[in-house]
Amino acid sequence: MPVTTLAGREVHVDDEGFMTDPTEWDRELAVVLAEAIGIQLTAEHWKVIEFLRADFETQGETATSRRVQTVGGFPVKDQFELFPKKPAKKMAYIAGLPKPRGCV
Amino acid sequence: MNTPIVPSFDDDASSGRKLAIICSKGNLDMAYPGLILANAALGEGVETHLFFTFWGFDMIAKKRMDDLKFSPTGNTAMHMPIGDLRVPQALAPVPGMQAVATKMLKKQIADLGVPEVPDFLDQIVAAGGHLWGCRMSADMNKLTEADLRDDVEGIISASDFIEMTEGAQLLFI
Numbered sequence: 001m002p003v004t005t006l007a008g009r010e011v012h013v014d015d016e017g018f019m020t021d022p023t024e025w026d027r028e029l030a031v032v033l034a035e036a037i038g039i040q041l042t043a044e045h046w047k048v049i050e051f052l053r054a055d056f057e058t059q060g061e062t063a064t065s066r067r068v069q070t071v072g073g074f075p076v077k078d079q080f081e082l083f084p085k086k087p088a089k090k091m092a093y094i095a096g097l098p099k100p101r102g103c104v
Numbered sequence: 105m106n107t108p109i110v111p112s113f114d115d116d117a118s119s120g121r122k123l124a125i126i127c128s129k130g131n132l133d134m135a136y137p138g139l140i141l142a143n144a145a146l147g148e149g150v151e152t153h154l155f156f157t158f159w160g161f162d163m164i165a166k167k168r169m170d171d172l173k174f175s176p177t178g179n180t181a182m183h184m185p186i187g188d189l190r191v192p193q194a195l196a197p198v199p200g201m202q203a204v205a206t207k208m209l210k211k212q213i214a215d216l217g218v219p220e221v222p223d224f225l226d227q228i229v230a231a232g233g234h235l236w237g238c239r240m241s242a243d244m245n246k247l248t249e250a251d252l253r254d255d256v257e258g259i260i261s262a263s264d265f266i267e268m269t270e271g272a273q274l275l276f277i
Binding site: 002004005006013015016017018036037064065066067069070075076077080084085086087088089090093102103104 | 109113
């Protein structure tokens, strides 16, 4: 499992760069992760990230776009505006979670 | 310090990719493959067009889209969700069987958190997908744009669709 250095510390990631240990994540790291993929986090982004983190705690897997809409209350359209083109993967990446495994 | 490992989201690479899906079936079970693939493509940043034709036209027709059915009749692959229990084909057409099968399939789909067809199309449009109705199907069914979902961008001919999807990858379902 590769280890990479982000925000001045060692972080475990998979081959693509998604974090593999959610406990290594914190808000400071999220800012760095977001910047690495060209996103400046705003209050709106944070609400989504916080939902993903909380949902992962209870579900044990990353919420899909559909779930972020139906359970989190963030419409798919807004997700595409906040995390352009590939919202599900980008949200997961910034939240320090694995890519969603669900199809929908 | 090493360069951090950052996923390549290939934002630019995917910008030229296009997917066109022709939805030609109006059975509940056959409505889903196109929707699932369209949704997945949009989530990967791929420009996606859906063309509804023949029975697939029912998926966007206001009067019919909430009432797609699933039947075991003629479907020799159909078995119960768990185990391999099959409905004998001789029993498949008995009255009530289609209603039961439809209800069961709807429940299984809902249990997976997958939306019903109209809801799913809402999500696809929200994600930037484009919906098109087939001219010949509209004429055969004597339906106009007013009879279709409001977010259908137009009723177009087969040649319009082919022209519009130049360079796209194409799926016929």
